[in-house]
Amino acid sequence: MRIRVGHLYPDYLNIYADRGNIAVLSQRAAWRGHDLGVESISMGDRLDPASHDLLYVGGGQDREQALVARDIAGKGEELREAAASGVAMLAVCGGYQLLGRFYRERSGVELPGAGVLPLHTVWGDRRMIGDVLLACELEPGEPRTLAGFENHAGRTILEDGAKPLGHVVAGYGNDGSSGSEGCWAGRIVGTYLHGPLLPRNPWLADWLLAQAIGHQTGETPTFEPLEDSLEGLAHSVSAARARARGGKAAR
Amino acid sequence: MRPRLPLAAGMAAARVAGRVSRLAGAGGGTTLPGKLLNVLDPTAVRRLASRLPRGSAIVSATNGKTTTAAMVAEILSPKVKLAHNRAGANLLSGIASTLLSSNGAELGLFEVDEAALPDVARRVRPQAICLGNLFRDQLDRYGELELVAERWRGVARDLDPASVLVVNGDDPQVGDLARERERAVVFGLDDPACGSPTLQHAADSKWCVRCGTPYDYSVAYVGHLGDYRCPGCGHARPALDLAARAVEPHGLEAVSFDLVDSEGSLRVRLPLPGLYNVYNAVAAAALAGVLGASREQIRSGLERFDAAFGRFERIRVGDESVLILLVKNPAGANEVVRTLVAGGPPRLAVIALNDAIADGRDVSWIWDVDFEPLLERLDRVVVSGGRAAELALRCKYGGFPETGIEVVPELDRALDRGLELTPPGGELVVLPTYTAMLSLRGIATDRGWVKPYWERAA
Numbered sequence: 001m002r003i004r005v006g007h008l009y010p011d012y013l014n015i016y017a018d019r020g021n022i023a024v025l026s027q028r029a030a031w032r033g034h035d036l037g038v039e040s041i042s043m044g045d046r047l048d049p050a051s052h053d054l055l056y057v058g059g060g061q062d063r064e065q066a067l068v069a070r071d072i073a074g075k076g077e078e079l080r081e082a083a084a085s086g087v088a089m090l091a092v093c094g095g096y097q098l099l100g101r102f103y104r105e106r107s108g109v110e111l112p113g114a115g116v117l118p119l120h121t122v123w124g125d126r127r128m129i130g131d132v133l134l135a136c137e138l139e140p141g142e143p144r145t146l147a148g149f150e151n152h153a154g155r156t157i158l159e160d161g162a163k164p165l166g167h168v169v170a171g172y173g174n175d176g177s178s179g180s181e182g183c184w185a186g187r188i189v190g191t192y193l194h195g196p197l198l199p200r201n202p203w204l205a206d207w208l209l210a211q212a213i214g215h216q217t218g219e220t221p222t223f224e225p226l227e228d229s230l231e232g233l234a235h236s237v238s239a240a241r242a243r244a245r246g247g248k249a250a251r
Numbered sequence: 252m253r254p255r256l257p258l259a260a261g262m263a264a265a266r267v268a269g270r271v272s273r274l275a276g277a278g279g280g281t282t283l284p285g286k287l288l289n290v291l292d293p294t295a296v297r298r299l300a301s302r303l304p305r306g307s308a309i310v311s312a313t314n315g316k317t318t319t320a321a322m323v324a325e326i327l328s329p330k331v332k333l334a335h336n337r338a339g340a341n342l343l344s345g346i347a348s349t350l351l352s353s354n355g356a357e358l359g360l361f362e363v364d365e366a367a368l369p370d371v372a373r374r375v376r377p378q379a380i381c382l383g384n385l386f387r388d389q390l391d392r393y394g395e396l397e398l399v400a401e402r403w404r405g406v407a408r409d410l411d412p413a414s415v416l417v418v419n420g421d422d423p424q425v426g427d428l429a430r431e432r433e434r435a436v437v438f439g440l441d442d443p444a445c446g447s448p449t450l451q452h453a454a455d456s457k458w459c460v461r462c463g464t465p466y467d468y469s470v471a472y473v474g475h476l477g478d479y480r481c482p483g484c485g486h487a488r489p490a491l492d493l494a495a496r497a498v499e500p501h502g503l504e505a506v507s508f509d510l511v512d513s514e515g516s517l518r519v520r521l522p523l524p525g526l527y528n529v530y531n532a533v534a535a536a537a538l539a540g541v542l543g544a545s546r547e548q549i550r551s552g553l554e555r556f557d558a559a560f561g562r563f564e565r566i567r568v569g570d571e572s573v574l575i576l577l578v579k580n581p582a583g584a585n586e587v588v589r590t591l592v593a594g595g596p597p598r599l600a601v602i603a604l605n606d607a608i609a610d611g612r613d614v615s616w617i618w619d620v621d622f623e624p625l626l627e628r629l630d631r632v633v634v635s636g637g638r639a640a641e642l643a644l645r646c647k648y649g650g651f652p653e654t655g656i657e658v659v660p661e662l663d664r665a666l667d668r669g670l671e672l673t674p675p676g677g678e679l680v681v682l683p684t685y686t687a688m689l690s691l692r693g694i695a696t697d698r699g700w701v702k703p704y705w706e707r708a709a
Contacts, residue, residue: 149612200641
């Protein structure tokens with residue numbers, strides 16, 4: 001099967017090795033006999049909500065993110081339509097902030113986001129930088145962990161009814177105090193974790209691929225496991241780093 | 252106000268600390284004495300630097316500052332006694348240590364960390380600053396590229412009008428610093444045949460520094476370094492005062508080029524490979540010229556240059572050799588890969604990734620390196636360092652067969668394994684990050700293959 005991926009702003013939002021995430025999705029799809037077709041959707045391009053199974057938005061430096069912000073707000077309607085129709089999404093760092101309702105700058109000015117996720121982000125004066133470890137449970141009865149790296153000044157506040165992606169075991173998370181990290185809504189995942197995220201957390205890559213196939217076929221598959229010992233080793237080293245030296249959330 | 256210690260007392264105490272550090276096996280003592288001196292006397296660097304009869308010069312860049320400064324030293328050192336932080340201790344403490352241990356020096360030559368540049372420049376008051384390039388590097392430590400660029404703009408603004416600013420015109424952010432400055436030298440490359448018409452993956456500074464429109468590149472040499480023009484506002488590469496032309500690589504051994512300025516052209520054979528080293532050599536030539544070196548001194552200095560510490564270093568191990576090529580960020584690593592592939596790629600490589608503060612704790616940058624051209628030619632890769640498994644994944648998801656990947660986190664064992672796999676008389680290529688490089692050199696020293704760096708630097 002051909003899984004149709006839309007990669008938003010790959011030329012602007014690519015600061016945290018986002019192509020690593022795409023490489024993992026592509027290879028793991030291929031090892032299961034599927035073909036990942038990746039289309040770039042950048043500044044001024046039209047986003048067709050019906051022609052993608054998975055949308056990916058990465059992170060950028062402030063300058064690039066400011067250039068993208070206005071454009072993505074203009075694609076808000078199409079993105080919300082895609083979300084409502086069950087398109088899977090992964091948004092990392094800057095991309096995560098951009099999927100929210102707004103970003104409030106230091107000056108108090110609010111830059112509108114795409115309005116896909118029920119959250120907003122406010123500027124903070126201290127960057128939250130370090131290794132992170134999360135506990136998640138996207139499938140009932142299947143607790144998992146995610147290990148990554150965070151580097152953000154914005155504090156993201158989940159609004160009423162929003163679910164976090166996970167709970168912070170070590171690190172800062174959304175705002176450095178609530179103990180929550182990321183946002184999860186149906187087939188959509190937003191998070192500050194990069195590193196990149198998917199190579200050392202292959203279960204999430206598989207979950208996203210299954211959701212993308214679910215969008216296309218109406219049936220979300222259960223995959224046979226792959227040989228993931230290198231991934232497991234990288235995960236355990238990264239998790240140990242978070243436990244030893246991750247940021248301390250003020251809880 | 253705190254009573255100030257006499258400078259001599261602070262210096263004496265700090266020198267003792269350096270000896271203690273070496274005796275205790277804590278390394279070369281290249282930063283501890285300076286740290287102590289700066290605590291004892293915060294004005295020490297300014298006062299020591301002001302005693303240098305010929306003043307000081309500073310080199311900074313994301314990539315190539317150690318090599319560029321070492322080239323300048325090679326050009327000048329037969330004639331001028333230098334205070335030079337050769338071992339790469341490039342924060343204020345390292346500068347202070349160098350000044351402490353350089354009795355009778357005439358000229359200060361300092362490579363300076365990009366982020367430390369404003370503070371060091373304010374104290375040292377250099378007669379010349381050479382700025383090479385700005386690439387994304389260790390976002391967890393330096394913050395975003397734009398923050399460093401803003402600091403550099405401050406340095407250029409505050410620099411004494413009588414001092415000379417030497418800049419790489421091929422880097423839009425860096426070249427723009429010399430605009431409206433009378434005493435400036437702009438250098439760059441001018442040989443479209445050795446570049447590429449498109450930017451590499453993850454190029455930085457793609458957007459006009461004035462208006463934000465993407466630049467048009469007629470040629471890109473290394474990352475975003477090249478000949479650019481903004482189709483929006485017309486901001487373009489400034490005219491080059493000193494340029495390298497007719498670049499001709501000689502495998503992994505050397506590269507030749509013409510060094511061209513308004514007075515004429517000079518053919519140079521640099522005994523190091525890689526376009527990035529051509530940039531380093533042109534930068535060094537430009538700065539050395541400002542510091543009074545003749546054309547002949549520049550040529551002969553560059554032609555007898557021996558690679559800087561761990562940057563391109565061959566170590567003999569019996570009949571075999573180990574070639575160490577430092578990798579520390581995407582732009583630099585891409586050039587190392589490109590040079591290896593062009594110069595005769597190896598079948599085996601040891602790649603070592605650490606994540607100490609000096610390496611960057613965030614290891615995601617390895618995914619922005621175009622390792623693929625090298626991986627396609629390798630039969631086997633030994634990954635090492637504290638984050639060896641991340642490198643293994645980088646290779647695996649880059650399409651390298653998992654059966655060809657060996658994970659050996661301990662550096663000494665990885666080196667042994669690499670040598671074991673190296674055919675008799677062959678060369679083992681090792682690509683370490685910064686602290687992995689220091690450890691590898693430490694292993695080489697312990698085994699008697701090389702002299703310790705603080706002896707070599709003496």
